[in-house]
Amino acid sequence: MSTLPSVAWIGLGIMGSPMAENLLKAGYPVTGCTLEQAKLDRLAAAGGSAAASVADAVRDADVIITMVPASPQVEAVAYGPDGILANARPGALLIDMSSITPRTSVELAAAAKEKGLRVLDAPVSGGEAGAVEAVLSIMVGGDQADFDYALPLFEALGKTVVRCGPHGAGQTVKAANQLIVAVNIQACAEAVVFLEKSGVDLSAALDVLNGGLAGSTVLSRKKGNFLARDFRPGFRIDLHHKDMGIVTDAAREVGAALPVGAVVAQLIASLSAQGDGGLDHSALLRSVERLSGQQV
Numbered sequence: 001m002s003t004l005p006s007v008a009w010i011g012l013g014i015m016g017s018p019m020a021e022n023l024l025k026a027g028y029p030v031t032g033c034t035l036e037q038a039k040l041d042r043l044a045a046a047g048g049s050a051a052a053s054v055a056d057a058v059r060d061a062d063v064i065i066t067m068v069p070a071s072p073q074v075e076a077v078a079y080g081p082d083g084i085l086a087n088a089r090p091g092a093l094l095i096d097m098s099s100i101t102p103r104t105s106v107e108l109a110a111a112a113k114e115k116g117l118r119v120l121d122a123p124v125s126g127g128e129a130g131a132v133e134a135v136l137s138i139m140v141g142g143d144q145a146d147f148d149y150a151l152p153l154f155e156a157l158g159k160t161v162v163r164c165g166p167h168g169a170g171q172t173v174k175a176a177n178q179l180i181v182a183v184n185i186q187a188c189a190e191a192v193v194f195l196e197k198s199g200v201d202l203s204a205a206l207d208v209l210n211g212g213l214a215g216s217t218v219l220s221r222k223k224g225n226f227l228a229r230d231f232r233p234g235f236r237i238d239l240h241h242k243d244m245g246i247v248t249d250a251a252r253e254v255g256a257a258l259p260v261g262a263v264v265a266q267l268i269a270s271l272s273a274q275g276d277g278g279l280d281h282s283a284l285l286r287s288v289e290r291l292s293g294q295q296v
Contacts, residue, residue, distance in 0.1 A: 005062035012039035016067035026156035033057035090116030102168035123174035128234040141170035175247035225282035238277035
């Protein structure tokens, strides 16, 4: 029997499934709950357990992790008679690793405290590859003592784990992360079209660019997508569209101007409106190609 905390994992999507499996590899007992039976079967095959409901998953858990698309889904699994707050045992630690609004995180922490639950917001960066390889960057908001308790668990999921401040701080930093990533992908996409139209060997050009000041994790991770026009989702345009709404709203609240971010947010929104929302966010290349007169 494991002496590690028992974990209830809510949400086994593109990111959640490999993350839960990495906890299993680290020796944590994991019980999962999600809407898709195939994902529950995958977890069971990896050594986890499947629960029929959120209430069943969380009832005896020491740690509850949510990894769902957005604030409405977090609220749906957290609140109500069948939700986490109503069914988790007092003293359990709820870690929300979704990307949601900072305000939602703060409100969830306050509501959970009334039920005797501890909360951390701990969104991640690194995409599907980072989740599979357990090299995610994890930005955490909440109390230091709860962070210290959860640190070994986080270290089974990522390589860079930092407490950024009180409740909501992790989500604020994640919003900034998504701003930087979106602008970076857009710049890379523009460079790709420029290089191709100039007749340069694209693969060689991206290699040398990535070795200099223009290099980035985005370019390293997405080079293959650009070269092959492979836009199978690692992180969907629709999710990045949601995240750009979060950072835009949060920046407005604090009075921060995002002139470049606002333009990229509109380009992401246009891709979603054109039916590309299910593609990987490297599909920003398609927008630049359209604007450059290329057939997509």
